[in-house]
Amino acid sequence: MSETPAQLIAWIPELIYQANGFADGMALVCDGSDSIVRLVHVDQLTDERRINLRRRAILPGMINAHSHAFQRVIRGRTEYRTANQRDSFWTWRELMYSAATRLTPEDVYDASRMAFLEMALNGITAVGEFHYLHHAPDGTPYDDPNLLAKEVVRAARDVGLRIALLRVAYARSGFNTDPNPRQARFIESDAELYLKSVQALAASVGNPTVREGAGDDAGDEKSAGTLAHARVSDTSWVGIAPHSVRAVPLDYLKSVAAYANEHDLKVHMHVAEQPAEVSACVEEYGRTPVALLQSEGLLSERFTAVHAIHVTPKAIASFAGTRAMVCACPTTERNLGDGVVPADEYLKHGVSICLGTDSHAQIDLFEDARELEYHLRLQKLERVVVSGGASGGGDDSGTFPDGRVSALATRLFDCATVNGARSIGAAAGTLAPGTPADFFTIDLDDPAVAGAAAHDLLPAIVFSSSRAAIREVVVGGKPIVSEGQHLMQEDVIERFNELQKRLWA
């Protein structure tokens, strides 16, 4: 074979999203190693292979920063009253556990594949999977302590999504709380054991610098690299996820955080989702969860607090001062009655917010983006609440020639893209040269967005579009969704239907 470089590919849509608006007449040029090489005017193209996308806009792939993929199996199955006087997050959790305790490794794969397929169809190209199913249903460790984590990674790879496997540390039911047998699959009671599994997993799926001491499970040799951000070509990598201050006692938490610091790993943690979690922390430590994390030096720019709903102004300042991020999951938070993320306060103080579909009651990151704003409108009886002020991420100062500003839509879209990428360490979230060719298209003639001009298009997409408008999804230069259909769609759905029949018969 000759040494001629692989031919460049030019994707030529009608509009391409840039930091604060859409440009026309441009082509997105990608190389054979799956990266974006440049954005050029169509007139400047030479011998690139051209792919014309008529009546399409290209946008950067979205990043789902918080997912529990297996929870897809309980969709629609928790929407009824239990025997309790008052249903809540805690009664929902028992229903969720009843499913979590019954899944085999193959079931975890099939459920995850279903969740990831739906994400792909929704324009999501990378996911942060907060993974806490580790053992057999009775709590016995599998021979490979990462068996289930690997099934989830395999599901993401087969669907074509990039995945940050945020391996969860879970030590106990809670402060002064009896063990709950339904949590037996999650528990790794000491930090050393947990970290050994993290090392082994990192060696097998990615994270080249987490190899020392990884033992026999060390996978392919890879060149050393920085972990805080995956390399462009990485399809999977590992992060640290102490479940919550409820589930991980302070000493354990400190060991895990020290390891994350040493290896430059992302750290995700559920924080202040429910008032009861905050009061239990005050009872145990005399401090709120965020105050505890702050005083113990556990907040950093690699830290993402998932939910962070029930917080004080001081907590918001702590996140701002340490550049820690918040991951809001509004569709789940409204489903569970968790409360409203004070996104306006976070953004005012420069705290970056990313988004997650969490329990998968619905998988639609645009819905999460708009709910971030809409929940505050209902609360404050105002409109356009999270626009303006200091930006937590991305530049939202874009104005258009006619004076109209889409700062709100830009800010919400940043949450779904650049902020999510920073949170999970994906080298994605924009269409900049040197980043992976991860993007999706919107049909400009879809009824939800028809008639929008270039400067109105982003707000039309963010506030009004649905999955039907998303037609192509490309990850690493490879199309995984075409004309609104995933290449493996039939098989994934068939297997999932069978699983659901077995689980709920």
Ligand SMILES: [Zn+2]
């Ligand atoms: Zn969660």
